[in-house]
Amino acid sequence: MDHLPLVGASASASGQGKVLDAYKKALTTAASVAAYAVLARSMARELLPDELRDAARWCAAFLGARLAGAEKERHTVVIRREVDGGYYESFENDMFDAARTYLATKIDPRAMRRISLMRTRNRSRGKQEPDGVKSWSTLMCMEPGDSTTDVFEGVEFKWSSIEVGGDDGKNGRGGHRGQRESLELSFDAEHTDMALERYIPFVTDTAEQLRNQDRALRIYMNESRSWHGFNHHHPATFDTLAMAPELKQSIIDDLERFLKRKDYYRRIGKAWKRGYLLYGPPGTGKSSLVAAMANYLRFNLYDLDLSEVLLNSTLQKLLINMPNKSILVIEDIDCCFDTKPREDSKTAAAPEPPAVDYMTEFDDDGSPRKGFFGASGSSKPQQQELQQHQKITLSGLLNFIDGLWSTSGEERIIVFTTNYKDRLDPALLRPGRMDLHIYMGYCGWDAFKTLAHNYFLIDDHPMFPDIQKLLAAADVTPAEVSEMLLRSEEADVALRGLMEFLAKYNGRRKNINSDSVVSS
Numbered sequence: 001m002d003h004l005p006l007v008g009a010s011a012s013a014s015g016q017g018k019v020l021d022a023y024k025k026a027l028t029t030a031a032s033v034a035a036y037a038v039l040a041r042s043m044a045r046e047l048l049p050d051e052l053r054d055a056a057r058w059c060a061a062f063l064g065a066r067l068a069g070a071e072k073e074r075h076t077v078v079i080r081r082e083v084d085g086g087y088y089e090s091f092e093n094d095m096f097d098a099a100r101t102y103l104a105t106k107i108d109p110r111a112m113r114r115i116s117l118m119r120t121r122n123r124s125r126g127k128q129e130p131d132g133v134k135s136w137s138t139l140m141c142m143e144p145g146d147s148t149t150d151v152f153e154g155v156e157f158k159w160s161s162i163e164v165g166g167d168d169g170k171n172g173r174g175g176h177r178g179q180r181e182s183l184e185l186s187f188d189a190e191h192t193d194m195a196l197e198r199y200i201p202f203v204t205d206t207a208e209q210l211r212n213q214d215r216a217l218r219i220y221m222n223e224s225r226s227w228h229g230f231n232h233h234h235p236a237t238f239d240t241l242a243m244a245p246e247l248k249q250s251i252i253d254d255l256e257r258f259l260k261r262k263d264y265y266r267r268i269g270k271a272w273k274r275g276y277l278l279y280g281p282p283g284t285g286k287s288s289l290v291a292a293m294a295n296y297l298r299f300n301l302y303d304l305d306l307s308e309v310l311l312n313s314t315l316q317k318l319l320i321n322m323p324n325k326s327i328l329v330i331e332d333i334d335c336c337f338d339t340k341p342r343e344d345s346k347t348a349a350a351p352e353p354p355a356v357d358y359m360t361e362f363d364d365d366g367s368p369r370k371g372f373f374g375a376s377g378s379s380k381p382q383q384q385e386l387q388q389h390q391k392i393t394l395s396g397l398l399n400f401i402d403g404l405w406s407t408s409g410e411e412r413i414i415v416f417t418t419n420y421k422d423r424l425d426p427a428l429l430r431p432g433r434m435d436l437h438i439y440m441g442y443c444g445w446d447a448f449k450t451l452a453h454n455y456f457l458i459d460d461h462p463m464f465p466d467i468q469k470l471l472a473a474a475d476v477t478p479a480e481v482s483e484m485l486l487r488s489e490e491a492d493v494a495l496r497g498l499m500e501f502l503a504k505y506n507g508r509r510k511n512i513n514s515d516s517v518v519s520s
C-alpha cells in the first residue's frame with residue numbers, strides 16, 4: 001500500500017513536468033512572437049515610407065471608429081404631423097409635409113414590403129381655382145413602423161415613420177381619433193449641427209422645388225388695385241420655341257446663372273433680380289418666350305397692364321404685393337409712356353397720340369370716372385394737380401423697381417416687350433436697367449425646323465431645301481409660318497401651302513439686322 005503514494009507522486013511529478021514543459025514552450029513561443037513583433041515594427045519603421053504608415057494608422061483608427069459606432073450617441077428630431085393648438089384643436093405642420101414630400105423621392109418601392117400612396121391637393125387646399133382647375137400630386141409614403149436611410153454629404157440620416165395611437169378624445173385631421181403620426185430623423189450626435197443647419201434646410205428647399213414643379217403655374221393680372229390670378233397653361237417651352245439655337249441656349253444659360261447667384265448678388269450688394277427687354281416685330285414670339293421662361297423657372301407671371309393703373313401709389317402697392325420667384329411682364333412698353341402710338345400692323349396708319357398719358361378724372365377711390373385718356377371735366381388747376389401727383393412716369397416706375405421693390409423681395413425677373421426699340425425712352429436702354437436686350441426676329445431656317453418638328457414631328461422632308469431658300473428671302477414671322485402649318489394635319493399639304501405663301505413674299509428681305517442678344 002506504501003507504493004501507491006509513490007506511484008501517485010511519480011505520476012504527479014511526471015504530470016507537473018509536462019505542464020512545466022508546456023509552460024516553457026509557451027514562454028518561448030511568446031518570447032519569439034514578441035521578438036518577431038519588435039522585429040516587424042522596426043523593419044516596418046525602416047522599410048515602409050511615412051505615408052504608408054500614416055495610411056495604415058488611419059485605417060486602424062477608421063476601423064476602430066466603425067466598430068465603436070454601435071455605441072455612438074444618437075440624436076433624434078421629431079416632426080409631428082399636427083401641432084397641438086389647444087383642446088380639440090390642432091394645426092397641420094408644414095415641416096411634416098415638406099419632409100414627407102422629400103422622402104417620397106427617397107423611397108424605393110422595391111425595397112419596401114408596404115408603402116402608402118397619397119393624393120393631395122397642391123398648396124391652396126380647399127380652395128377652388130378661379131378657372132375650376134384643381135392641381136393634385138401623388139406621393140409615395142412610408143408606412144408607420146418603416147424606416148429609410150438617406151445619405152447627405154457622406155453622413156447617414158435615418159428617417160422613421162411613427163404612429164402613436166390611443167383614444168385621447170382628440171380628433172386628428174386625418175379623422176383618426178387620437179392617432180398621432182410623426183416622422184423621426186435620427187443621426188449621430190456629432191452631426192447635430194450639420195443636421196440642423198444644412199440637412200433640414202436642404203430637405204425643405206428640395207420639397208419646395210418639388211412642389212413647385214407639381215403645382216399649376218399662375219398668371220396674375222392687375223384689376224383696380226389688386227392682382228387676380230388664373231392657372232397658367234401656356235404650352236410654350238424652350239423646346240417648342242422657334243428661334244436660333246445659340247440664342248435660345250444663351251437665354252437658358254443666363255437664367256440658370258441668375259438662379260445660382262443668390263450669394264453673388266448679396267456679396268456685390270445688388271438686388272437679386274434680372275431684367276430682359278424683348279424686342280422685335282409682332283408675332284416673333286416675345287410673349288411665347290415669356291411663357292417659356294415661366295415654365296422653365298416655374299415662376300408665376302404678373303402681367304401688369306399699366307392702362308389699369310392710375311395712381312403711383314396703386315402701382316407701388318401692386319409691385320410690392322408681388323412675391324419672390326415671380327416674373328413681372330409689361331408688354332408694349334413703348335406704348336405705356338411714349339406719346340408715340342403703337343402701329344398694330346406693319347401697314348397700319350398711326351392713330352393720333354393721346355394728349356395726356358394716363359390722365360383722367362378720378363373718383364375718391366381712385367377709379368376712373370370718365371374715359372381713360374384725356375382730362376375733360378376737370379378744371380385746369382385740378383388737372384395740373386392730378387397730373388403732378390398721379391401721373392405714372394417711366395422714370396417713376398424704373399426708380400421704384402430699382403429702389404424699394406428691389407429691397408422688398410428677391411429672385412424676381414422683369415420683362416419689358418416692345419415692337420419698336422427705337423421708340424423707347426433712353427432711360428430704359430441705359431446700361432444697368434435691362435440686363436439683356438433680346439431681339440426676336442423673323443423666321444429663320446432653325447426656327448422653321450423647330451416649328452416643323454412641333455407640328456408634324458418631322459426633322460426632314462423633300463420640300464425642306466426649297467423652303468429653306470424661300471425663307472432666306474422672305475420676312476415672315478414664326479406666327480405666320482405657324483399659321484400655315486396649322487392649316488392641315490398632313491405635312492405634305494401644309495408644307496406645300498407654306499411654299500406658296502413664301503413664294504408670294506419672295507424678295508421681301510429682312511429689314512431689321514439686329515444683334516440677337518445684347519448685354520447692357
Ligand SMILES: Nc1ncnc2c1ncn2[C@@H]1O[C@H](COP(=O)(O)OP(=O)(O)OP(=O)(O)O)[C@@H](O)[C@H]1O
Nearest residue numbers: 240241242281282283284285286287288478479482
Ligand atoms: N418664336 C416662336 N416660336 C414658336 N411659336 C411662335 C413663335 N413666334 C410666334 N409663335 C406663334 O405665334 C403666336 C403669337 O406669337 P407671340 O404672341 O409670342 O408673338 P409676340 O412677338 O409676342 O407678338 P406681339 O408683339 O404682337 O405681342 C404664338 O402663340 C405662337 O403660336
